[in-house]
Amino acid sequence: MASGELIVVGTGIGLAGNMTASTESIIIQAEKLLYVVADVATAAHLEQLNSTAESIYSLYDESLDRIDTYYKMTECILDHVRAGLKTCAAFYGHPGIFVFPAHEAVLKARTEGYRAEMKAAVSAEDCLFADLGIDPGRVGCQSFEATDFLVYDRIFDPNSLLVLWQVGVIGQIGFRRQFPIGQNIEVLKEALRAHYPADHYVIVYEASVLPVCDPVIRPFRLDKLDPSALSPISTLVVPPLSSRRGPNIDMVRRLDIPERYILKRAEDPSLYDPAKPGALVNWPATV
Numbered sequence: 001m002a003s004g005e006l007i008v009v010g011t012g013i014g015l016a017g018n019m020t021a022s023t024e025s026i027i028i029q030a031e032k033l034l035y036v037v038a039d040v041a042t043a044a045h046l047e048q049l050n051s052t053a054e055s056i057y058s059l060y061d062e063s064l065d066r067i068d069t070y071y072k073m074t075e076c077i078l079d080h081v082r083a084g085l086k087t088c089a090a091f092y093g094h095p096g097i098f099v100f101p102a103h104e105a106v107l108k109a110r111t112e113g114y115r116a117e118m119k120a121a122v123s124a125e126d127c128l129f130a131d132l133g134i135d136p137g138r139v140g141c142q143s144f145e146a147t148d149f150l151v152y153d154r155i156f157d158p159n160s161l162l163v164l165w166q167v168g169v170i171g172q173i174g175f176r177r178q179f180p181i182g183q184n185i186e187v188l189k190e191a192l193r194a195h196y197p198a199d200h201y202v203i204v205y206e207a208s209v210l211p212v213c214d215p216v217i218r219p220f221r222l223d224k225l226d227p228s229a230l231s232p233i234s235t236l237v238v239p240p241l242s243s244r245r246g247p248n249i250d251m252v253r254r255l256d257i258p259e260r261y262i263l264k265r266a267e268d269p270s271l272y273d274p275a276k277p278g279a280l281v282n283w284p285a286t287v
Ligand SMILES: C[S@@+](CC[C@H](N)C(=O)[O-])C[C@H]1O[C@@H](n2cnc3c(N)ncnc32)[C@H](O)[C@@H]1O
Pocket: 013, 091, 092, 093, 094, 095, 096, 097, 098, 099, 122, 123, 124, 125, 164, 165, 166, 167, 168, 205, 206, 207, 208, 209, 232, 233, 234, 235, 236
């Protein structure tokens, strides 16, 4: 095996607070640290942990499609591995969630005969489950990148939770220092209206990036979803329709699940209502 190696890590959401101890130790021990993070405080923390730290955010170029920038980032990471260095590439959140160059760099390094691995980290969706009191085990969870959701006409179940990422930058394939935010939100509303009533409520969610701040949790009626409420870090949460389908009794029998268990679950005394995530139980359903 060639001498360089690559470990891709995530810094979690917000300041270093939810970075794991093992990630921090990988960052400290790296012979070269490359990073892309969303805030200056995390960048400063990384620079403090490792004196070789270098941001590759500067590779974003307004004249390029984002995909071309991602290939440039991949090559930059690989150049350090090829030079024989124990290289760490750090991205904010989970490095494997919506981070094209992270996956590409691991695959490319392995293809070229280097040891390469990715470590898990706290993503925006992990924060969302905690802040909104949503348990994906209760009704399932479908997660899509918003532009991908529209372009590929993704098939989903409106009786289950829907999470749409990058909702503030729908249709934007390039990079802008100042992204026009909220464009194409009417197109998304129209697509969602084919499955949900106009008064179905949706939530604009932003996990807190500073320990002193609360998360942004803004419920809207679907037809009143306001593009000015969105930012580049907004994620849209669409709770399931409240008229849940009943169980498939044939399947229950086939799986040999006692019917009394299903009946007991239907009468569940739990306060949890999947159509009203926990944090919002006392909030008005419309804004
Ligand atoms: C390129 S992706 C990066 C995701 C990141 N790797 C993660 O693990 O969460 C950017 C998108 O992640 C979501 N996101 C990033 N930061 C967020 C935050 N603080 N709160 C909610 N969603 C966030 C938004 O949907 C945003 O458009």
